[in-house]
Each structure stands twice: as structure tokens, then as C-alpha cells.
Amino acid sequence: MSGEHGKGKKEDPVKKFVELDEKVDKIVNKLHEEHSRAFLKASEKVLHDKEGNPDYDLLKKDEHRDKFVDEMVDHYLSSAKQVLGIKEKEGPSKKDLLKSDMLIHAVYNTASAQLKQAIHRTHEQGSSYTLQQHEGIRNQLMKAVNERLRDSAAGHLKKEHRKDLVKYAHGEEFIDHEKMSLDEAIDIARGYRIAGAISPKQYEARLFYKKKEEQGSGEHRSHH
Known part of the structure; x- marks a missing residue:
């Protein structure tokens, strides 16, 4: 009798694929939103004037750019932990730059140095690092994340x-x-x-x- 226990029904590989692929939809949609949310939260804290208008030219200065990226990293790290089911107080803190960057990169395909470079490069080219710019970069980053997760969802298929x-x-x-x-x-x-x-x-x-x-x-x- 004990031999029967735990065997259960054999899992349907196609059903498993469909369920995992649907999960990928939800994860990717969430990550798209969180990428934008990271920018908006940082903008509100670092770039907004008293009337709530953003001044993107502030990002030309190292001081503001560093603060801006710091705020984004806060959100990315917290969100990455949430996505992976890690409690906020557990896992790497922002002070542990390498480990926090590794975690952010694993989920969002970006890291603090890449964010700074993207902002610096945009302003060097004479443009402002706006939400539209950020979301354009986000779409490129998320393409790779999406492909990786789709491969995982189908990884058991033969x-x-x-x-x-x-x-x-x-x-x-x-x-x-x-x-x-x-x-x-x-x-x-x-x-x-x-x-x-x-x-x-x-x-x-x-x-x-x-x-x-x-x-x-x-x-x-x-x-x-």
C-alpha cells in the first residue's frame, strides 16, 4: 500500500507547458510594469520640482544621476526579491553591490552600472533620459528575459x-x-x-x- 502512495497521475507535458507559459505571460507583464515604476519613483524623488514637473536635464549632473540610479536600484532590488519569493529583509542588501546587482540582473537583465551608462550615453547624444527612453531600453532588455523564460516553460518537452x-x-x-x-x-x-x-x-x-x-x-x- 505504501508503494502506491505518492505515485499519483502522470503529469501531462503539454498541460504543464501551457500552465508554465501562462505564468510567463504574467511574470513578463509584471516586469514590464516594474521597469517603468522604477523610473517613475526615482523621477518623483530626484527630478520633480515643487509643482511635480520632472527636469530631465538634472541627469546631466553626476550627483543627480547617482541619486536617480540609487533610487531605481532600491525599487529593482525590492521588486526582484518579491518576484522570486524572497522576503524583503532576506537576500542581499543594496550595500552588497555585487550580490544585489546579480539578483537584479537575474530578474531584470540590467544592473546599476548599466543604468548609469544608459543615462550618460543618452545625454551625451543630446537627448534626455525620459520615461520613453527608459521604456525603449526596457523593451530590449525584456526581450531576452522573455525568451529565456519561454525556453524554461518548454524545457521539459521532447x-x-x-x-x-x-x-x-x-x-x-x-x-x-x-x-x-x-x-x-x-x-x-x-x-x-x-x-x-x-x-x-x-x-x-x-x-x-x-x-x-x-x-x-x-x-x-x-x-x-
Whole structure:
């Protein structure tokens, strides 16, 4: 009897992928917002005048730039701990520059020195480091984070799961999973998860698209 305990049902790899991929959506959306929030909080504390208007020219001065980045690092570090489930008083403090930068970089793909360089470079080019500038850099940084997390969400999938991924996307009628790579099957399943449907027209030029005479000749046809 004890041998039965803990075995449970075998986990469905496609279901696991879908659940993890949905989690990635939420994490990435949160990180996008937190990147912007770090800028806004720092701007309010360092750059705003009495009327609440930001003066981005202040960032041309080292003193203000250092304070601004310091405030952003405060938010990034606190937020990174929250994302990873680390209590605020635990993990590295801002005083431990290397460890705090490592943690921030692991979550946000940036660090204090990179932030200072980005601001300095922007002003050297004759522009102001505005929220729009910050979010442009954020989008580049988050692209790499998104790709890394998507890879993690699909990390358990193997070549033998292509058929089930295509089936999940209701594409077995016009897609031959044997002629596709695992990455292609993952992309199709992800596309279905996001849009709720896939269209045969999307894949007509792909090698794995079934010719007219092949469609309906497979397993899908046998369902009554």
C-alpha cells in the first residue's frame, strides 16, 4: 500500500507547458510594469520640482544621476526579491553591490552600472533620459528575459511531444508533426494558446503543411 502512495497521475507535458507559459505571460507583464515604476519613483524623488514637473536635464549632473540610479536600484532590488519569493529583509542588501546587482540582473537583465551608462550615453547624444527612453531600453532588455523564460516553460518537452502539441492546437488535420521540429510544434501550441485558434493559411508554405490529398487521411478523420 505504501508503494502506491505518492505515485499519483502522470503529469501531462503539454498541460504543464501551457500552465508554465501562462505564468510567463504574467511574470513578463509584471516586469514590464516594474521597469517603468522604477523610473517613475526615482523621477518623483530626484527630478520633480515643487509643482511635480520632472527636469530631465538634472541627469546631466553626476550627483543627480547617482541619486536617480540609487533610487531605481532600491525599487529593482525590492521588486526582484518579491518576484522570486524572497522576503524583503532576506537576500542581499543594496550595500552588497555585487550580490544585489546579480539578483537584479537575474530578474531584470540590467544592473546599476548599466543604468548609469544608459543615462550618460543618452545625454551625451543630446537627448534626455525620459520615461520613453527608459521604456525603449526596457523593451530590449525584456526581450531576452522573455525568451529565456519561454525556453524554461518548454524545457521539459521532447521530440515525441510534437504530436500532442499539434493536437492541442487542433492542427492535426493540416499539420504533419513528423515533418516539423520541436520548436515549430511549440510555436504552434503557443500561438493557439494566445489566440485561441490557428489558421491553415498561416502554414501553407511550411514543409509540415499537409497537401490537399493528405488532409483528412490521418487520425483526425477517424473521430466520429
